[in-house]
Amino acid sequence: MQRLIIALMSGLIFGAGLVISEMVNPVKVQNFLDPFGNWDASLAFVMGGAVAVTLFTSRFIMKRKTPIFADRFYMAAKTSIDGRLVLGASLFGIGWGLSGYCPGPGIINALINPAEAIVFLPALIIGGWVGQRYSA
Template sequence: MHILFGLLSGLVFGIGLVISGMSNPAKVLNFLDVAGTWDPSLAFVMGGASVTTFIGYRLILNRPAPALADVFQMPTAAQIDRPLLVGSALFGIGWGIGGFCPGPAWTALPMMAPGVLVFLPMMLLGLWLGSHLKRQSSGDAAPAAS
């Protein structure tokens, strides 16, 4: 049952990314180009997502437990540290250069656009390299959990 609901959630998320235009790197890059051909429409997409998330968290976290799990799995880290800042900067740079973030890149894969065919392998390489470097810096020999 968890797999089915995970699949349905991912499908709804992917359809939303395609409908909103976030799987089109030109639309994303035009949103980031405030001095040129600025397209503010993605601000409305992000604003709508933020409002929906804010309301959703307020409603759902009032429940004793999630519908399909025993407990809520919430992040516990509250500090802003170097890994968070570096990761955020790398994410933003990748988004600005490629016009993709991870979710929309996967939804653009069926279009087989040259940009996504370069972006996705490089993203996966970066994820692997990041986890490898994090393991090395912490002295942990075991693979990092995803």
């Protein structure tokens, strides 16, 4: 129950952060990815602010033997850099640029611009399913 409440709170704060920062505005995201054109650098502060917090806090969190409410830290299984990582990240960047949506904003967009979400979200889920098949 404690872990469910934490997950819910974490989601709430994340979702609010995505809307407040305007990461959910696809035109602003595309302007951020357009340094040779009509560049809007403000979204660099979203990742900058987020990473400043995680860099600072992770150092202290990972000094603990276990998380506060769980038996262990569930870290990524893979640590090596391979072609799949670069291929996957490249594909993701193409889709991010074409639409202005990464997964979080794509999900929240169901509440903001349903006309686009109804097209983008099913494609995202089908893509994830295809990627999963390809991964297995």
